Amino acid sequence: MARLTFKDFWRNKSFRISIVQTLFFMGWGMVFLHYNIVEYAWVMFLVFPIILGLSLGVLPSTSSVVKGLLVAMLIFFVFCIVSGLEGLICTVFLIPLILPPVFLGFIIAHLFKQYRLLSRKSELSIRLSPLLVLLLLGPLEHFTLQNDKTVNSVSTQIILPYPPTEVFHAIKSIDTLYGPKPFLMQLDLPVPHKCILEREEVGAYRICYFEGGKIVEEITMFEPGKLLAMDVIDYELTGRRWLGFKEAIYTFDSLTTGQTRLTRTTTYTSELYPRAYWKPFEKEGIQQEHHYVFENLRRKLGDRGH
Known part of the structure; x- marks a missing residue:
């Protein structure tokens, strides 16, 4: 044939x-x-x-x-x-x-x-x-x-063998992020490069730079070793107008073992429907970015310990 x-x-x-x-x-x-x-x-x-x-x-x-x-x-x-x-x-x-x-x-x-x-x-x-x-x-x-944007939050946790205050000061400002990228980042999920904190006080700006954009956060709560909360006041991430970032929160819980349970919560709005289809993908993407930052934090704290 x-x-x-x-x-x-x-x-x-x-x-x-x-x-x-x-x-x-x-x-x-x-x-x-x-x-x-x-x-x-x-x-x-x-x-x-x-x-x-x-x-x-x-x-x-x-x-x-x-x-x-x-x-x-x-x-x-x-x-x-x-x-x-x-x-x-x-x-x-x-x-x-x-x-x-x-x-x-x-x-x-x-x-x-x-x-x-x-x-x-x-x-x-x-x-x-x-x-x-x-x-x-x-x-x-x-x-x-047009005014119906669902509000969602995604939380990710990690246990670190360091006291809360040390973890707090390591995460508040990050010089350079590197290391193996999760699967979605290997496609085209925005990859964070660094986060710069201008001042250590409520009202200060924390700017996180990504490949193809940045997120500008304003500190709303600054309690070393306990809580770091920020409102997202501006963001420029290419190709993602359907997501709106609202808030980023780090909480630091001291464990009886001398370790710290660090929780990162991202609050965002989404214009994507049907929600049952898109929400799991949104959650996975945000959690992969959380884990990428956490692994960098783990290495940073480990380097300090040597």
Whole structure:
């Protein structure tokens, strides 16, 4: 049997239309997202993919349409990563979220065709429907959710064989962070470099520098060996407008063994929906950054002890 090449697939009209149609509507979806017309929520991640699949499902050749869809998705996501429109992590997490609804819409359209429920006029309307969803439902959801930001907190703990005061002074300002990066940091999770405390008092600023940005914190509680609490007053982290950092707290608990239990709590807001899908990824990403800082702190305290 002769091997099929891309040229052979390209000769199929349904394959070509599937690629062009998918890229066209996904491109408009990205434009609407980046101009803040639609939210990173239900319309974009559920309704739009279903309608996109429905619009593709009315095309005649099922297998060719599926192949065209997958090729177009690959082209689109690679472009988003290379151009910097979206990060690698977001893209990896996004694919399993939107592909199932696309195929659900595709199956619905296939059933409509099988039972002859579609007319020529309705097919044309369905093929244009993804853009109508963005134009009509997207702004409506944006208006509904624009002030609805869920507040979340993530806490991580570590036990260190040092007294609380020593741990406190080691974490309040960190010169250089280095070492093995957790998995998500190896993709494109922001990597912290250093944190600088301008003064040791309430009201002072603590600035943490990352690859591609920084977080500016204002000290709200400064109790050596007990508590270091900060409000995030500004942050510049590329590609993450859907997360809003609110507060960072370190608590230091003295244990009877002479050790310290250090707890880091990050409070943030998120605009990503559905929450049941995104929240575990957000938690894992924040905890990986906590652990990265903790391991650096462990080395720093160990170096002091020598």
